[in-house]
Amino acid sequence: MQGLRQDVVHLGQRPIAPVKEHRLLTPGVQVALQAYAFLLPIIAVVVLSFFNWGLLALPTFIGLQNYSRLLSSASFWHSLFVTFYYVLLNIPMQTVLALLLAVLLNQKLPGRGIFRTLFVVPWMATPVAMGIVWQWIFDPQYGALNAFLSVFHIPGPAWLSSPAWAMPAIAAVNIWQYTGYNMLFFLAGLQSIPEYFYEAAAIDGASPVRRFFTITLPLLSPTLFFVLVTDIIGSAQVFDTVYVMTKGGPGDATSVLNFNIFRQAFEFFHAGYASALAMVLFLFLLIITLLQVFYFRSRTVYDLS
Amino acid sequence: MSLVKTELVARKEATGEKQTRKRLLQRVPSYMISYSILEIGVVISLFPYFMALMTSLKPPDQIFSSSAWSLPHPLTLQNYVNVVTQYSFVDYIWHTLLFSSILTIGQLIFSTFAAYAFARLEFPGRDQLFWLYLATLMVPQVVTLIPLFILLRTFNLVNTWTGLVIPFVLGTPYGIFLMRQFFRSIPRDLEQAARIDGAGTLQIMRDIILPLSRPIMSTLAIITFVQGWNNFLWPLIVTDTDDLRVLTVGIAAFQSNYGTQWNLMMAATFIALGPLLVLFFLFQRQIVRSIHLSGFK
Numbered sequence: 275m276q277g278l279r280q281d282v283v284h285l286g287q288r289p290i291a292p293v294k295e296h297r298l299l300t301p302g303v304q305v306a307l308q309a310y311a312f313l314l315p316i317i318a319v320v321v322l323s324f325f326n327w328g329l330l331a332l333p334t335f336i337g338l339q340n341y342s343r344l345l346s347s348a349s350f351w352h353s354l355f356v357t358f359y360y361v362l363l364n365i366p367m368q369t370v371l372a373l374l375l376a377v378l379l380n381q382k383l384p385g386r387g388i389f390r391t392l393f394v395v396p397w398m399a400t401p402v403a404m405g406i407v408w409q410w411i412f413d414p415q416y417g418a419l420n421a422f423l424s425v426f427h428i429p430g431p432a433w434l435s436s437p438a439w440a441m442p443a444i445a446a447v448n449i450w451q452y453t454g455y456n457m458l459f460f461l462a463g464l465q466s467i468p469e470y471f472y473e474a475a476a477i478d479g480a481s482p483v484r485r486f487f488t489i490t491l492p493l494l495s496p497t498l499f500f501v502l503v504t505d506i507i508g509s510a511q512v513f514d515t516v517y518v519m520t521k522g523g524p525g526d527a528t529s530v531l532n533f534n535i536f537r538q539a540f541e542f543f544h545a546g547y548a549s550a551l552a553m554v555l556f557l558f559l560l561i562i563t564l565l566q567v568f569y570f571r572s573r574t575v576y577d578l579s
Numbered sequence: 580m581s582l583v584k585t586e587l588v589a590r591k592e593a594t595g596e597k598q599t600r601k602r603l604l605q606r607v608p609s610y611m612i613s614y615s616i617l618e619i620g621v622v623i624s625l626f627p628y629f630m631a632l633m634t635s636l637k638p639p640d641q642i643f644s645s646s647a648w649s650l651p652h653p654l655t656l657q658n659y660v661n662v663v664t665q666y667s668f669v670d671y672i673w674h675t676l677l678f679s680s681i682l683t684i685g686q687l688i689f690s691t692f693a694a695y696a697f698a699r700l701e702f703p704g705r706d707q708l709f710w711l712y713l714a715t716l717m718v719p720q721v722v723t724l725i726p727l728f729i730l731l732r733t734f735n736l737v738n739t740w741t742g743l744v745i746p747f748v749l750g751t752p753y754g755i756f757l758m759r760q761f762f763r764s765i766p767r768d769l770e771q772a773a774r775i776d777g778a779g780t781l782q783i784m785r786d787i788i789l790p791l792s793r794p795i796m797s798t799l800a801i802i803t804f805v806q807g808w809n810n811f812l813w814p815l816i817v818t819d820t821d822d823l824r825v826l827t828v829g830i831a832a833f834q835s836n837y838g839t840q841w842n843l844m845m846a847a848t849f850i851a852l853g854p855l856l857v858l859f860f861l862f863q864r865q866i867v868r869s870i871h872l873s874g875f876k
Contacts, residue, residue, distance in 0.1 A: 318726030
């Protein structure tokens, strides 16, 4: 990302004094240390995708067979569709809500510390336990949600057993879990926007709405970029909620790609095929992230000075 | 920029008391709207916990005889007692605490340095390497687990503290990404001024970057800590013995082939949640203490 490349101070001359750099800080050392933890398993997965491996015996090389198999598999395309449907249900709603809460809590409201803690609490839950509680909530007969809806005379659907509502239900749980979390990032970003930008705009007669769109949003763009990129990557890999609540059902209505990968690797013992599936997911996420990078590259404002 | 500031201060004082009172009164309705929205949010955020809490306070026979909503009758703390005494949950808390702390410290140190390198230092292949790191986030953990586990097994690191923390202790691409974005939003002029004065990178980090980075580092600390606390799949696979077991694995163990002990599981969930809440409330004050980028002083 080029962005604002002003580099070392030039002033039309050479840099003034040689900058003393500490040896250990050189990026090379840092990279070497971290490479093993990040890159080695990834390389292993890439390599594995060309093999057939039942986890018990040794892998056998089969070339591109895993890939041709998945391209012709209807369940693969279906899980791809389901995954992106889920991301669409999840991310826009979550981002807007998180931004709204962050803006509300950026004011000098008394008690805002308590609110901030409370909104983040859903994110701190143990995955397994919360999945179970939400199953109770979504229960068609005894669950809290349908009981609540019946007060307004709305007949609640069968939620997790309904092919139409299962995916939205899972998305709702995820929104519940992560909105507070995203709010944290927006709060940190909002708080680095200097006060005097707003004051100057207010004196020039700009309304709060106008100030939001011309000052807040642009200066929030690095944060927004980060939140969107990481959230899309994270939610496309949803697994825990699906595993605990629906196990891919009803039928294959919630059979997201990562869940399929898990089943292929640990239930059907096709670790090579699972690796190939993971590679395809990776490829899609890469494309989507690159699209976001290009979108944000020209629009990101790092500094209004 | 400082000229603008002086202007603003002068104008502010000129408009006087009447404006202040008027503005305060104008704020009340918007505060009430804010509070209403916030309160709805809180109810939605907390009611699942309320249900879990009710369940944790009920004796086992009452779990399904009444709906999850109803209050326990009689209310009992026996579940909590059982969890702590019959299962080594106190140990699990220590293990999880140690695990999360190691991860958090490692993340704060290493990701900060790496992020600064990616944000401000120039070296060949910098941006490509950064995107490579980012790309590793896009491969599901489910598959990278297998090679990682085999790698550890080769070096006899299964069921050890080293093996448990190795994939995370030198920071994660996520943390690096977060910090890098933040560092890029710090005005370059601050650092350039320091470099003209002959400051080295370490000095700049200590005197300029770190003081400005408190909110983001607090955020990263909390995130890393909670992620470590709730990490399930990795400890499940790497640890097998009770002297390494963490809370998530312990809680999941209540779900067995013989049936699930809901009441114990919910009690254990709250025991696991407690320390997180305390820690978070302490740290969020740091985030609240906003940093005013007043630019040049």
